Amino acid sequence: DAEITQSPRHKITETGRQVTLACHQTWNHNNMFWYRQDLGHGLRLIHYSYGVHDTNKGEVSDGYSVSRSNTEDLPLTLESAASSQTSVYFCASSDPGRGAGNEQFFGPGTRLTVL
């Protein structure tokens, strides 16, 4: 079955380190998204991509970067991790021609702690 996976599921790192969170989907969806979820804020969009070599900033993109070299993967990089980036990170994908229109399919999440 097609799916979307994230790795690692849990990560503890230190302030200042570079961290990369992986996201892989097998639906061949063009659209991919990264969110962070924090208490009191819901899901906030970090970066998104509409296809290979396309990336766009979301509402909370400072300190994060993404690159899209193929359809299946959109890794999220924290250039220099900060304690404020402690959060749960979700990757999602969608394709307007599939599912319920603009339905996004979410991965299981990565719980990141920055000490």
Added chain:
Amino acid sequence: QKEVEQDPGPLSVPEGAIVSLNCTYSNSAFQYFMWYRQYSRKGPELLMYTYSSGNKEDGRFTAQVDKSSKYISLFIRDSQPSDSATYLCAIHGSSNTGKLIFGQGTTLQVKP
């Protein structure tokens, strides 16, 4: 003002109760309205979606959109402990960007 506002709760009800979850939004151009359900330590999953105004029913769940008031609701009848989760409203604008705007999510607990 946030584009989508949702009362975060938490909301606790006894089993069998009718639950009403609500969101308000600011942009009258919004057309697609969705409800996602998120169980603890899982990713959100689409529960229901509606296009424009009106009601949509799926088993014990009813999604309602009132575009004149910019108000969307999710009703759960005969609530069950398995309905305990966080419910997020999500709205997609009129342009085909694929982006969704999420509410904060309401955490619901249904007690046996």
